[in-house]
Ligand SMILES: Cc1cc2nc3c(=O)[nH]c(=O)nc-3n(C[C@H](O)[C@H](O)[C@H](O)COP(=O)(O)OP(=O)(O)OC[C@H]3O[C@@H](n4cnc5c(N)ncnc54)[C@H](O)[C@@H]3O)c2cc1C
């Protein structure tokens with residue numbers, strides 16, 4: 461195959477498509493566009509080993525220079541600003557236009573921000589540079605507030621605590637990681653952080669950051685309280701990086717709307733955190749923000765570009781490391797699910813659990829310091845019921 | 849082909865075991881990868897390459913010999 465493939469976003473999703481294309485016999489032109497100044501790197505260690513200083517920053521590189529060289533691709537440093545799908549061209553910042561036969565969009569997410577002014581000392585975390593800025597600032601911080609107790613917020617709170625900072629974790633929900641783990645297991649995450657000395661301020665929304673002379677001095681809550689802090693990390697979720705695709709003709713709805721084969725339009729594919737596609741069983745549009753989804757979906761996209769008709773039907777998976785605790789989730793926990801312990805009990809520091817929906821469906825297999833057990837428990841998952 | 853794993857990078861999800869169970873396993877206690885066969889036979893090459901691509905920690909390197 462000799463067509464011209466353009467990949468916008470050269471992180472794990474984009475890079476894996478490129479590698480799988482070459483492996484599958486694509487001999488044509490291959491270009492990857494990204495504004496990030498660093499060679500492709502992995503994000504999961506940014507909120508873990510990089511923040512605590514356990515890893516030097518260059519350990520996050522996804523590939524060696526030799527491996528990147530062997531890909532025989534052109535690396536374009538720039539930001540895509542406009543797509544003309546009819547003319548099959550992408551315009552970059554600075555006005556350059558790149559033509560393509562096949563376009564792969566792998567632009568990931570942009571952190572959501574709080575409304576109002578953003579004083580110095582306010583951080584978000586998505587890129588390596590943001591991780592380095594946060595790591596640099598943490599040792600001098602007196603009090604740290606982490607706004608948003610999702611997976612990322614919990615990991616950052618754990619890292620800041622590990623570095624000896626005084627940490628408050630704020631979230632409107634009743635427990636941390638409620639969306640990912642449900643109330644019972646989320647309660648265990650709360651206990652974990654309390655045990656390590658993190659102050660939890662749950663059940664109250666954050667209205668904004670408070671500043672004094674241009675620097676963060678606290679986080680304002682809806683009930684009037686101000687959580688004092690001189691460093692605030694805002695981890696209130698992220699939105700798909702699709703601003704550049706407005707008016708492109710592509711359907712956008714919290715992500716790039718694709719078919720089950722990850723195709724957004726003729727000759728246009730989306731992959732990774734930015735892509736939304738119909739669950740092949742339920743038909744409901746889903747978007748998955750996880751490291752393994754990006755690679756699995758990339759293999760599907762590359763195969764389809766090479767002429768296959770593969771449907772993307774993953775078992776969602778994510779993990780999180782907080783202090784010495786490793787949490788792994790295969791499948792997806794539903795809000796009202798019951799927890800059933802397969803190994804260990806609710807009181808143990810190591811267990812394998814399943815979550816079950818009201819309809820008796822096993823929705824997720826969860827390992828708490830039990831990686832191997834979590835993987836084997838995956839066999840218990842039942843497929844989602846078909847749409848009536 | 850030769851396979852190298854980096855235990856320090858491994859995050860223990862076991863995607864490699866699912867892809868190539870006769871080449872990779874996981875330790876019981878912490879889930880870290882165990883390389884069962886550092887020089888897998890030709891028939892396993894595709895599965896091992898798939899495992900290396902799916903590994904969410906870039907902890908598996910395949911060297912052609
Ligand atoms: C700090 C952190 C920790 C995480 N930890 C875990 C974890 O423990 N487990 C887990 O399963 N997942 C984790 N994730 C999620 C995981 O990293 C993502 O799912 C994965 O990175 C998605 O890959 P992607 O290629 O789709 O997008 P990204 O990795 O976000 O890459 C998108 C790329 O597109 C580029 N880009 C954006 N806009 C443009 C544009 N207009 N033009 C050109 N290029 C553009 C960006 O610079 C970036 O390089 C974590 C994420 C973060 C940020």
Ligand code: SF4
Pocket residue numbers: 853857858859860861862863864865872874879880881902903904905906907908
């Ligand atoms: S897939 Fe990678 S990270 Fe997961 S267990 Fe295997 S080597 Fe470790």
